Amino acid sequence: MAEHFREDSVAAVAVRIDVEHPQGMIFDPHQPQLRVDDLGAVRGDGIFETMNAVDGEVRKFQAHVDRLARSAELTGIGIPPTESWRAAVDLGIEEYRTRGVLPEELSIRLVATRGVDGEPASDDPAFAGTYWTLLTPISPEMRADRGKPIAVTLLDRGYDARAAERAPWLLLGAKTLSYAVNMAALRHAKATGFDDVIFTSSDGKVLEGPTSTVLLVHRGEDGQPPRLTTPELETGILPGTTQGAIFAAAAEAGWELGYGPLTPEELYDADHVWLCSSLRHATPVARIEDRELEVDQELTEKLTSFLKQDLPVNHPLN
Amino acid sequence: MAEHFREDSVAAVAVRIDVEHPQGMIFDPHQPQLRVDDLGAVRGDGIFETMNAVDGEVRKFQAHVDRLARSAELTGIGIPPTESWRAAVDLGIEEYRTRGVLPEELSIRLVATRGVDGEPASDDPAFAGTYWTLLTPISPEMRADRGKPIAVTLLDRGYDARAAERAPWLLLGAKTLSYAVNMAALRHAKATGFDDVIFTSSDGKVLEGPTSTVLLVHRGEDGQPPRLTTPELETGILPGTTQGAIFAAAAEAGWELGYGPLTPEELYDADHVWLCSSLRHATPVARIEDRELEVDQELTEKLTSFLKQDLPVNHPLN
Structure with a gap:
């Protein structure tokens, strides 16, 4: 039955990470989530990774998190530990499973911004910015390409x-x-x-x-x-x-x-x-x-x- | 009396522009306004200007809007007409006046992003992206510097x-x-x-x-x-x-x-x-x-x- 849904009709799933939700919290990506004074939004002052998951298995997860950590070091942006990213991604994939619509393939983006200037989200540098992961189905057409x-x-x-x-x-x-x-x-x-x-x-x-x-x-x-x-x-x-x-x-x-x-x-x-x-x-x-x-x-x-x-x-x- | 408030305790005022509000609409900049798939937020794919207003008079307004239009042309981002930016900025300044806390000086940022990939906000290219202006008081300390x-x-x-x-x-x-x-x-x-x-x-x-x-x-x-x-x-x-x-x-x-x-x-x-x-x-x-x-x-x-x-x-x- 799971084979019958159209992957490009399945919604994106988003999970944010903050100091109160280090394991991630689901949010609706169609609702606004970022302030207009977030430095990611107004200065491109953030870092990201885009990963691929096949049948719910994330490819090269550690390599992407390693590169995110390298970007974080080069930019001086604090990021949550690997466990947080892992838990947030797993939460997103689990959400698809719960809904019964896990796509064969997902694009999974990890994003960390420097947050709002002068208003760190937490005293803990690892949670001072803005963090989320966005999971989006990859359509059969894109895969065929x-x-x-x-x-x-x-x-x-x-x-x-x-x-x-x-x-x-x-x-x-x-x-x-x-x-x-x-x-x-x-x-x-x-x-x-x-x-x-x-x-x-x-x-x-x-x-x-x-x-x-x-x-x-x-x-x-x-x-x-x-x-x-x-x-x-x-x-x-x-x-x-x-x-x-x-x-x-x-x-x-x-x-x-x-x-x-x-x-x-x-x-x-x-x-x-x-x-x-x-x-x-x-x-x-x-x-x-x-x-x-x-x-x-x-x-x-x-x-x-x-x-x-x-x-x-x-x-x-x- | 208006002299007695501390300018750095006065809140920022924000005005968004969209096809249904071409003259602008006030919003609370402390509340999230941007989707996490806005290209401005995840690709730095937008343009901006920062202007100065003194006693509610915007300096060099036309020069800034001209440069914004030049940036729009170079990046291929559609932007609202000058009247919309003018009306939105005036609305923001009026909001300060209504509250009785117009700061002697304001920083006024105009921002236009390419919007959400594949989901133009309007069929009208001038309103297809995401647009706002953010007005922030300039503190006496900053001015003294x-x-x-x-x-x-x-x-x-x-x-x-x-x-x-x-x-x-x-x-x-x-x-x-x-x-x-x-x-x-x-x-x-x-x-x-x-x-x-x-x-x-x-x-x-x-x-x-x-x-x-x-x-x-x-x-x-x-x-x-x-x-x-x-x-x-x-x-x-x-x-x-x-x-x-x-x-x-x-x-x-x-x-x-x-x-x-x-x-x-x-x-x-x-x-x-x-x-x-x-x-x-x-x-x-x-x-x-x-x-x-x-x-x-x-x-x-x-x-x-x-x-x-x-x-x-x-x-x-x-």
Whole structure:
């Protein structure tokens, strides 16, 4: 019977965390929850993660909470302990089960803002801001779109590849709510006939997508294992949890792994390029600007199977 | 009697604008107003302005609404017409008058977000997002701080001075809610013993403060008029409304005006440097890094008197 509901007709479920509800409390996401003086709402001064749950099981939960903690450290925003996030997410999933409408897949967003300026929500820094998780069903259409090859434009991110090292106040490497540029880049791509974006640094290095990590492969010759490469984190990109989980499983499978300063030319020379993200998994790139790229269904399926192993993620910066 | 209330004990007043209330509707800013899926709240995907009202008269209203419209155009966010913003602001000021507690000065913030993804608030693009104005009393202490010389650190903004021209998706020149970097730069300044920041481009040009415009003066020699200079807008900085109003009045007073590509060395060589903003007016810079700068009370008072004229602002990019 549970099979009969339409997932895109199922409502979102939201759970807030505060010092009085460290295990979370359900709220209606269609009702207003944030004050207009919350720094998350008026300064993009907050951090977030987006995770994927399949049949009620959250993928890469620890990797996302680890990255949230890293963003928290870089921004100086206090966040609740892992147990609170875990309990809040579980409460949200349980709510779907109670209603009898647990979708096959959920998008689960964790958000922490600095809260209202000058009015900490608690004396405990771990609960001084505003915190919630939002669970949204992923429609069958969105899931069917996974694996469909896309066309990507290269857009200049404005920063050079060394900006992150010399200017920590740029918050490169923190996943903040200040995403207006990422959204503008995606709109620019759509308006010019592309599906997505790969950002490049002003000095010509490959960085990341606005909501994804770049991954490329070279097939091994003469029985050698394939070699996966992703841009080095020192460029200030986000450590990708999906790329990290793929690397972990690929290492166990005997593949070679590399972190590069990468140029667009190396993308064109690769045997396959993907954009990786928690909700879209590994999306094959079939075209970059006007250059057609090879795509290989089998390789994409291999990466997807790596992801299903849900191995712990260990980034070089961790 | 109206003189007896403490301005910092007076509550903020908030007015929202929507298609059913194009003239605004009062709400309690201490109550939640925003959904957790509003793109302003979770993507910093919105725009704003901060204005100053003195004795219930809004300074530079048109210049702020013009800049909001420019930000709206750069981001593709629909906004209500000027009349709506004007009516909402007047409603907020009237609310203070009705309560008998109109503060001598108010900070007035205008905010427009892209609204909830996929759920426009109206079919009319001018009312499809989320819109409000927040009026907050400016305390006597804050007002007394104006004109006090400050120490400023130069921080690399990561972009070169030509990034705005070649990469419009960076939204340089739009005043968006994605202000996490601006806030981080200010925190970095305070943590290292400074009061504020002047951003420089990665190629060494002077840009702007995180919440202010840079202005410098050279006194005229032998009876020549003084010359005011501010960084050129082509660098992607915000067109300053306070700097613009000062320029308008200075032009009428026969001063010379200039827009420069400016280097830090030119700041050190100036006769006076200010950071200009709507709430702090013209703040004298007494030190940049470890270099002491001359400050001149009389010149600052002159700029303040220019501001009081509240002349129309006309930027070279307008």
